[in-house]
Amino acid sequence: MAPTLYLSRRSPPCRTVLFVAKLLNVELEEVELDMRNKAHLKPDFLKLNPRHSIPTLVDNGVSVWESRAIAQYLCNKYAPDSQLYPREPERRARVDTVLNWDLSSWGPALRNSLTMKAFRGVEPTEEQTKALTDSLAVFDALVAANGGFVAANHLTIADLSLLANSAAIFYLDYDLKDYPNVKQWFSRLEKEISFYNDFKSEAIEGLKKIIEMHKTPA
Incomplete structure (x- = not known):
């Protein structure tokens, strides 16, 4: 049975999980939650995730929430030798460091x-x-130090998390001229991840809808 992912496709953290699952060839059963109608606050969902947040993954009775934890779980369980999340402690620590920086700062x-x-x-x-400019400077330095990626000299789940969380950069056409490494990083991943443009279009459309929702009373 495929793991079940409770999500909203408008959510950047949910896209992180979708990116990782797609690259690992892990099939997910997606359950879209209607957040405006408080589906995430229903008792059955609260049993899975008391923080009532998305994404939430349920896999053979195991519930995992927080996008980065889910990404780590999918790698550990379904592709333990994948370089998306290296096994070696030193290399994994670099990935974890960037994931935590993404959560706390970016x-x-x-x-x-x-x-x-x-x-x-x-x-x-x-x-x-x-x-924001301080974070972009850190971002730029990470890419420069890792040969075009953020945590290693190859794609990792840290890149995927940052990519998924950055839709506003595109939607608002933020000028990255002072951060050439970040700009090149976006261009590189856009070319190397075959499915990314579909997600990018969906993300931008999702942002438009969320903005309209904020303008319109529930």
């Missing part, structure tokens, strides 16, 4: 500046703008 920097500007029409503060 994601919030995007949300608090670009994404909230798009959703709410509110200009980011000077501090929020600096957080």
Whole structure:
């Protein structure tokens, strides 16, 4: 039986899991949750994930939530020798470091500046703008240090997580001229991941719909 993934295709973290599963050839049964109608707060779902967040993966009775944890789980269980998540402790630590930086710094920097500007029409503060440019500088340095990727000299789940979480960069046509390595990284992955353009189009369309939802009262 295929693992079940509770998701919204508009969600960047959910796209991380879809990217990883596709590259590992792991078939998933997708269950789209209607977040506006509080499907994630129903008792049956709360038993699977008390934080009531998506994505949530259920695999033979095991429930895993948080996109990065799910990506790690899929690699560990279904492709333990995949270079997407190297086994060697030192190499894996570099991947984990970038995944945690994505969670603690890159994601919030995007949300608090670009994404909230798009959703709410509110200009980011000077501090929020600096957080984004600081994060982009780190991002650029990571790519420069790893031969065109962010955590190793090849594609890893850290690249996939960052890629999935960066749709706002494209939707808002953010100028990356000061971050040439990041710009080249996006171009490279767009070419190397055969299915990415379909996801990119879906992500941009999803952002448009979310912005419209924020403009329209529920």
